[in-house]
Amino acid sequence: MTGRHSAQLNCSRKLITDELLYDATLPYLHNLPEAITYLTHKCVIALTNLTSESRTTSGPDSRKTVSAIPSRTRQRSRERETPNRRKKPIRPASTAGTLTLTLGLRGVAEGPPVCLESGNRSVTGLLHVTVSRIWPIARTFLLPCVLVFPLIASYAGAEVINLGFPGENTAELDARFDRVLALHPAWVVIFAGGNDALNPAKFLAPEVSRENLLHMISRSREAGARVVLVTIHEPDLARLLKRHAVAEYGNKSPAERVRELDAVITALAAQYKIPLADFRSKLLASGGPNLRLSADGVHLTRAGYALLAATVRAKFPHHVPSSKTIVCFGDSLTYGIGVRAPGNAPESNDTYPARLRALLAR
Numbered sequence: 001m002t003g004r005h006s007a008q009l010n011c012s013r014k015l016i017t018d019e020l021l022y023d024a025t026l027p028y029l030h031n032l033p034e035a036i037t038y039l040t041h042k043c044v045i046a047l048t049n050l051t052s053e054s055r056t057t058s059g060p061d062s063r064k065t066v067s068a069i070p071s072r073t074r075q076r077s078r079e080r081e082t083p084n085r086r087k088k089p090i091r092p093a094s095t096a097g098t099l100t101l102t103l104g105l106r107g108v109a110e111g112p113p114v115c116l117e118s119g120n121r122s123v124t125g126l127l128h129v130t131v132s133r134i135w136p137i138a139r140t141f142l143l144p145c146v147l148v149f150p151l152i153a154s155y156a157g158a159e160v161i162n163l164g165f166p167g168e169n170t171a172e173l174d175a176r177f178d179r180v181l182a183l184h185p186a187w188v189v190i191f192a193g194g195n196d197a198l199n200p201a202k203f204l205a206p207e208v209s210r211e212n213l214l215h216m217i218s219r220s221r222e223a224g225a226r227v228v229l230v231t232i233h234e235p236d237l238a239r240l241l242k243r244h245a246v247a248e249y250g251n252k253s254p255a256e257r258v259r260e261l262d263a264v265i266t267a268l269a270a271q272y273k274i275p276l277a278d279f280r281s282k283l284l285a286s287g288g289p290n291l292r293l294s295a296d297g298v299h300l301t302r303a304g305y306a307l308l309a310a311t312v313r314a315k316f317p318h319h320v321p322s323s324k325t326i327v328c329f330g331d332s333l334t335y336g337i338g339v340r341a342p343g344n345a346p347e348s349n350d351t352y353p354a355r356l357r358a359l360l361a362r
Helices: 003-030 032-056 060-068 071-081 095-103 124-153 170-175 177-181 194-198 206-222 254-271 279-285 302-313 352-360
Strands: 159-164 187-191 226-230 325-330
Touching (some): 159 352, 170 177, 177 325, 194 206, 194 254, 206 226, 226 302, 325 352
Parallel strands (some): 187 226
16 A cells, blocks of 8 residues: 555544544533443444545555455465464454454454455455554544443433322322332332312321321332432412412411421431431522412422422432432422423423432433
8 A cells, every 4th residue: 555545544544533532522511421322423434434445545556455465375474474363254244243343352453364254255454454544543432432331321310200199188199109119119209298288178187197108108118119208398378378268277277287297297207217308498498488489379480399309309319320210209299280281291391300300310
């Protein structure tokens, strides 16, 4: 091969390397797993193009190098130069298979020519020339991708499932709990009791709510899942009482009912050593159920659900593997009323389970 053609191949290799580095930069900063997948794809295309360029290089010297010398003569000559190395015939299914197979063997580029036994048995010299040029690119890009990608993929974030049922109290949710266990979760976030305390049609006494919550906790643990409990936040009374008459609450105000239920939830968390996401305190510290955080005095806005998701996220380990499943179980606050249409509509990115999913993926 002439110096001119050799320089062309070297220039092509450098251009390919620079292009790969440039193309990988921006995706890498935003989404590392996608960037690695993209980089691997680009590298395979580049190597295929380089192979084609090597085969189609014209000129009398290059033809002499590749095809004019009989393949057996070239093979015997190489074997005399490197007597301690043994030729290993390979049967690739295609050019792409050839690249994939040879890139994993560092010694290929430096050893004797590789014999391809396919329809054409005389391409040893060409393959050796091609592999000797593509190996530096492969070593730089493909092998690190193969080694690092499984580790990075485990940081993509756990699967978070929204099982919210608007309008249901803890008794109704407990009756649905088989749906939670059918998902084989690693964690169950139980955010329930709002209707027990604030919906006159679904009132339950605190002791009844406790039994329902304890039953869900016990079943989760029996199934091998860990539990996170969430406290109920106090409502904006002015807006709440536009929907419900004061008389419907009897001798206890909505705020008193919420405080009694939160005392039950806090006691269960302490007794059974369960992580407690104290959203009630977090919301009060952020200004309470105001217009910025609450859509109607009870349900939340985008900012409110973001605050709830951050409160729950703090109770999980720093890294939750992507193989784990988290089920967020509860009523309309889990479903996402305020940022999601009723009637089992597609989940919005602003519900607290969706926000939690995004936080876990960071």
